[in-house]
Amino acid sequence: MHLKKETVVSIINTIGELNQLQDVDIILSSTLCEARSLANADAGSIFLLRNGELEFRHVQNDTLFGAKESGIFQYSAETLPISESSIVGYAALTKEMVAIDDAYAIPDGVPYQFNASFDDKNRYRTVSILAVPLISRGNSLVGVMQLINAKNRQGTPIFFSEQIKTLVPIFTNNAAAIIERSILNRELILRMAKMAELHDPEETGVHVQRVSAFCAELYQRWAENRKIPRWEIRRFRDIISQASMLHDAGKVGIPDAVLKKPGPLDDDEFLLVKQHTVYGAKLFSSISSELDQVTHDIMLYHHEYWNGIGYPVGLNGDQIPLAARITALADVFDALSSKRCYKASWSNEMIYKEIRNDSGIHFDPELVDIFFEITDILHAIQMKFK
């Protein structure tokens, strides 16, 4: 079989671009997108190995949801066992690629079955399937990618060609190493964030993951509304996802007795708490990358108000960096919907009222409008990181 030089060069370039990214979810969606384009596949999904199970992470489907990069589906909390009974589970178990020409005519003698529930629910017709195990260095399994419905020139679903079956694993095995690195990176950031929030070590993991995901989605919609180029959206979304996880890392410098106080703070105590912004920013005062810069800005300015009465500086409006304006909204939304040592959780109805009232006072009004455009996605994030 003859591989075209341009195809190989394009795979190498794509791997190079993936390697520039850091955030797990951005890398997953980009990997899936590029693999689908390589195979000319209508749809696909990615599962990651986690605690011995396959955690559903991402789905794309040109027929059902257009070319949208992110959607509500990535926050589904579904898992699949690693077992012979499903196609994806079988690919994980055997670490072998599974190619199926017609999902509704799987030959006898194989242990797995096609699960038609997605097709039934969405009125989709799966024809061909290519389930590719994501194998990193040392032959360890990172997850499984599933490509659905290779298309011919007319857009009709056909089987995956021998050429595609050769090319896709070359790409995915490189991608697997990048995915593995990004998972370790995310764990490191989470550990840093957890260490900082001494007041609620049990909860913090999910709090920072929710805030991070809210920020990513708010930024994405903000940028789409402003017709920011796709590559720039991908790049900055990656940065804000990570930087926002560390917004409260400066709380590491605040005494436990204050942070864990069950009731309201007195003036002196609140003065102390306000310092978490400055302490955090000091950790990122030597800036060597845009990620450092944005992390610094978020730590320092996430309690500034749009009208200028916030802390620690009292910036207003556009003077407050975009990433900090986004994190402010995401952080308060999450603080209000969570139980804290000093307050009960609020109902969504009360939270929505509060956020609407605070538009132009605490929050950037443009971001508040966006917040109400994407409440379904924000809700899916809450369900995933409970």
Ligand code: C2E
């Ligand atoms: P946090 O718990 O993560 O809350 C972040 C922000 O969410 C707060 O920033 C505030 O803007 C908003 N928020 C949280 N709960 C409420 C609420 O019940 N009503 C309203 N209107 N807004 C709320 P803020 O006020 O600058 O506080 C910063 C941090 O200071 C808080 O982070 C928390 O760690 C601590 N803190 C604030 N108030 C108290 C308190 O009364 N008792 C204790 N123990 N800690 C407090």
Ligand code: SIN
């Ligand atoms: C993972 O293990 O899936 C990476 C961390 C995360 O995204 O929750």
Ligand code: SIN
């Ligand atoms: C950005 O997208 O990097 C920031 C733009 C802004 O602050 O308005």
Ligand code: FE
């Ligand atoms: Fe804070």
Ligand code: FE
């Ligand atoms: Fe917070």
